[in-house]
Amino acid sequence: MRASSPLRATVAVAVAFMMMLACDSAADSEPPADAPPAMPASGTGTVTIDGREVTVHVPESYDPGRPAPLVVGLHGYTSYGSEMESYMRLTPESERRGFVYAYPDGLTDNRGNRFWDATDACCDFYGAGPDDSRRLSELITTLQGAYRIDPARVYLIGHSNGGFMSFRMACDHADQVTAIVSLNGATWNDPAKCRPSEPVSVLAIHSSADETIAFDGGRNGRNAYPSAPATVAQWLGHNGCAESGRAAASLDLVVDLPAAETSVRSYEQGCADGSTVRTWTINGGRHVPQLGPAFAPAVTDFMLSQVKPAR
Template identity: 65%
Template sequence: MTQRFARVMAAAAVVMMTVACGAPKAPTEPSPALPSIGGGTAQVGGRDVTVYVPDSYDPARPAPLVVALHGYTSDAKELETYLRLIPESQRTGFVYAYPDGSADAAGDRFWNATDACCAFSSRAPDDSRHLSELITTMQARYRIDPARVYLIGHSNGGFMTFRMACDHADQIAAIVSLNGAGWNDAARCEPSGPVSVLAIHSSADETVAFAGGDINGVPYPSADTTVAQWVGYDRCSELGRDGARLDLVPGLPGAETSVRIYQRGCEGASTVQAWTIEGGDHVPRWGPDFAPAVTDFLLSRTKAGR
């Protein structure tokens, strides 16, 4: 989400918006516009997706796939200017896809992630299926390692990464959610296997509250509850341990981000980590260490049995 989110949400509380498109189309053959090397934008399943293929990509050697999901009122290209993952694709060799969500009546893009966020109409696209089919399309076009498929999302995109881990654990090794949340009702998430999770939350988030809250009267869980849910889903057996603090936001004093790690006993060698940005807001101004840190977390995880 961009900083427009709070204003748009206030309007949505009064007037429910109409989604501009219906259910996604069935997956199509990969478009010739998808690049062999470098960047390009094409339509997959009736929606735009921008793909970046690093110079090191070799069709004879399986590569990781990272899919990045923008927030409500944002879009894929704006997200990349925020996360800056293209240099990480070049550094580490992953194929990178960043798709656009559907547009509502006001032209704002969104993901239908949970009942709280962010399809504010009874006509809600099946984004879980759409993104699963996008992953399948990427695997058909490129030599993707099925054990190293990852998602990262901000705000509404963070909600959507949790939804994907719930619905498509068989496809996904790990996710990073930045200032997002999952289902408030933990029973609505039934992952078929373990997924490693990095949940990053800002303690002073003014939009998706650290302590939990609601959007248009529909509740979403707190940061602590979100992490506890995934500790349970992954069947971790420990209380967790503290990791070294991180300095990810230069505008905040010191090493502002605390790290809590749950790993012992987690099924399938998965892990759950909670990074808390003390004093951080909804759209932190990242320093140069952020993108490498989240990339290294993702690429350190491999899907067991794939």
């Protein structure tokens, strides 16, 4: 039997309404174009932030009700985030010590090598001019929005170009950074280019036989970078530390050198706001030392021992 005209009209309206609801539901299920990336709730996940991949590890112990430390790892020139992690092996420390851990990728240059635009000596060799200082600052802010991060415990660790970039972040964003660890990197050669707004603790690790970033300073292309002692001296000045440090027990961090190959010196006297500057000198070490199992726990101990004073 055919439906009457009024009934057909009613059915048509109902169908149209249901279709509209279905379309609205589908639209609601799609995140808006400017929505923040879906961060992993636990474990390891890779997301795209500002056009670049960032891998984030959230430890099983993470509790949104309790502020957690944040560690950001920065790779060297020609490397990338996951390779840096396989070298430094900080993910087990994230699980053991309960910090959120992120390792982003830098931009790719004209030769296909990833890099950070840290200082004039390292490592934007082709003039791309990315504002990596801003990007990494915004990454920290994004992670603080996604997780409950303790602003008094935010740390950066980097190797080579990543070490340079860690120093750059301490120069530019001292209000966001508690402490940095640089392995075979350096700060600006011109001290006037680094004006931190407040103290940042520094662990400067240098290999005495580094064939790429020389312990005694040098040039990377046309621009100079400071020696290991000059880098440390700059940060003693920034933090207001006395120049006379004290020696501590040597460490065994590198597997292909004799035991306790790394000399340690600590500068704490006079340092403002409880900050510190520490040096580890890998005697006989090269640019990419063969890190042993003690390295990751030792650098984690340093980072987590530094806490910004309450504001």
